[in-house]
Amino acid sequence: MKTAKGKLAEIYLDGSARIICPPDLIPAPGQYLHAHADGSDLPLPVPLFPSLLFPPDGFRTAPGILPSWQPGETLFLRGPIGHGFSLPPSARKIALVAFDSTPARLQGLISPALQQKAEVVLFCDAATADLPEVVEIQPVKTLPSNLPWADYAAVDVDRVSLNQLKELLGGSGKAAARKEAQVLIRATMPCGGIADCGVCALTIRHDVRMICKDGPVFDLTDI
Ligand code: FES
Secondary structure (H helix, E strand, C coil), rough: EEEEEEEEEEEEEEEEEHHHHHHHHHCCCCCCCEEEEECCCCCCCCCCCCCEEEEEEEECCCCCCCCCCCCCCEEEEEEEECCCCCCCCCCCEEEEECCCCCCHHHHHHHHHHCCCCCEEEEEEECCCCCCCCCCEEEEEHHHHHHHHHHCCCEEEHHHHHHHHHHHHHHHHHHHHCCCCEEEECCCCCCCCCCCCCCCCCCEEECCCEHHHHHHHEEHHHCC
């Protein structure tokens, strides 16, 4: 893990931003950076998840930057933090599931998926933009019937929606879990693993795990 200065190059209408940073700080899909603005009096850093990657210059974040940040702002960055998604090279039918949010945090998987000639279906109820035409979009409620089609699934869900996700998946979740499926669990992560604050604690299979450093991406079978 590294620390370095970066720059906020551009802010988009959806609340995302383009960040310029050293190449070894660019987080892989599912990982994140912790960011502080120069001179900010906010005590806690902001987690920045990548949406689109622009190596070697930087990346576009998922929505969620601070409203007070301005283009040109210097950011103090730490990361990449946590475990990201692992797209199996053999996967040819890939389901991306933006369960309760925009697909931004999954978007970085689309380009490598298409490069390995996979079909990609995005399950999402939020507005989508800037997606390749070949990506099929389906409503989240169709997951139970469609998920068994996939040979790899990547899910993005807030910790508070985990039970709803499990309820919706039911048997199809178990079917998906027999293949390869991963889930990015979003939570408040004030220390990003350096202070063991426990705010992001999650009980998985009777073990307490920290979403910030043991995740944020976990195997779907484990939840
Ligand atoms: S955010 Fe502090 S332990 Fe995870």
